[in-house]
Amino acid sequence: MGRRGCSGRRFSLSENQIKNIFRELDTNGDGKLSWEELKVGLKRFGLRFACFKAWLALRHVDANGDGLIGEDELDELIKYASKWGFIVNPS
Secondary structure: OOOOOOOOOOEEEEHHHHHHHHHHOOOOOOOEEOHHHHHHHHHHOOOOOHHHHHHHHHHHHOOOOOOOEEHHHHHHHHHHHHHHOEEEEOO
């Protein structure tokens, strides 16, 4: 049984699938996720409080303080996303 996130939903995906989903959220193609891009993506998953969760994720994951989540910070975002109900399966 997978853990349910704050929305009551579970997403059982491989690490590569989750990375690809987060990469697809990069709508301006700069290779980084902004707060707005992350918020829109979380809303698509039906997560409640997407605005607040995106803000928390950015604060937690943004190691270099540029206000964006880069490719080098994506692994940490995946770990953090487990709080939202993402279950990482072996690739």
